[in-house]
Amino acid sequence: MSIPSTEPPTLPDDLVVLQRDWLSSNNLLCLGEQPAIVDTGHVKHAAQTVHRVREVLGQQALATIAHTHLHSDHCGGTGALQAAWPAVTTWVPEPSLGAVQRWDEAALSFDGTGQRCGRFGADQPLVPGRGVRLGRHDWQIHAAPGHDALAVVLFEPTLGVLLSGDALWEHGVGVIFPHIDGSDDFDTFNDTLDVIERLDPEIVIPGHGAPFSRAGGAIDAALGRARERMAYFNAQPAQHALYAAKVLIKYQLLDVDAMTHADFERWLDAAPSLHLLHQQHRPDLAWPAWLAHVLTPMFSKGVLRRDATHVHDGA
Ligand SMILES: [Zn+2]
Incomplete structure (x- = not known):
């Protein structure tokens, strides 16, 4: 009998997943004498992240922060955690270490996507092929480009x-x-799926959603679905552009909850990534017509809502 994939696997006692939503990534706490956290959520939830970490650690100080990648939903709580535990050591993917230290928002891609992230510092590079001690265990660092060119997975x-x-x-x-x-194609993401398959994990703790396990075939099924999706995007790259545009817009509204119509339009106009996606999806449409094409189904399906004055997140 197969275990339903919705049944979360049992983790060792010293690994505590704080499962979050789509705006904030999950946080994994690795307990021990030197407690560590991997990924810190969005800056909007930073105070809540500090509170939840403190609830688990009690009087212990957080010793280490590590990041799978530096998107704003994975590193937005880092500054607040550093303020709460000033002696903490912070690890980021190696190529971003300098950009974080001088806080180069363009290099960190927050500008291009129109996202915000609280400033934080970094001390140590996560280098693929090396390891990092998190809590009681030594974790391997593997390069995992695709979703983000500089991302790593930890095993x-x-x-x-x-x-x-x-x-x-x-x-x-x-x-x-x-x-x-x-700067890259979809095959890189597939290469990372191959890396994951070769590692053959028992349990996957993802950045979003519940942990899932090899038992019952949940990991194989997830790899299969991801490969299918990449095959679809490879065949129809314009559909990836449409998907990405919707994700970026939804993410913005998840962050701010509501914007006036004028602010919403200004944000759309000012997000460089959306202009690139317009060109990839439907360059035949003028910008306002393209925006209408993207937004109309988002409103009709309730992903976003609008009233006389504001656009709201539909959730
Ligand atoms: Zn994420």
Whole structure:
């Protein structure tokens, strides 16, 4: 009998998943004498993140922060955690270390996507092929480009636990951000799926959604669905552009909850990624017509709502 994939796997006692929503990534706490956290959620929820970490750690100080990648839903709580525990050591994917230290928002891609992220510092590079001690375990660092060119996944081989970030979810795939600016194709994401398959994890703790396990075939099924989705995007790249545009717009409204119509239009006009996606999806349409084409189904399906003065998140 197969275990339903909705049944979350049992994790070792020293690994605590704080499962969050779509605006904030999950946070994994690795307990021990030197407690660590992987991924810190969105800046909107930073106070809540600090509170939830404190609830688990009690009087212990957080010793380490690590990030699977530096999108604003994965590193937005880092500044608040550093303020709460000033002695904490912070690890980021190696190529971003300098950009974080001088807080180069353009290099960190917050500008291009029109997203915001609270400033934080970084001390140590996560280098693929090396390891990082998190709590009681040594975790392998593997490069995981695709969703983000600089992303890593972390794997603990004796437990068989993989922190996949946004390289693998149980359902659906993330936007392939390097595809938006033309710096990469969908095959890189597939290569990362191959890496995950070779690691053959027992349990995957994803950046969003519940952990899922090899038992019952949930990991194989997730890999299969992700590959199918990439095959679809490879065949129809314009559909990826449409998907990415909807994700970016929904994400903005999840962050701010509501915007006046004028502010919403200004935000749309000012987001460089949306202009790139317009060109990839329907360059035959003028910008206002393209926006209407993207937004109309989002309103009719209740993903967004609008009243006389504001656009609201539909949730
Ligand atoms: Zn994410």
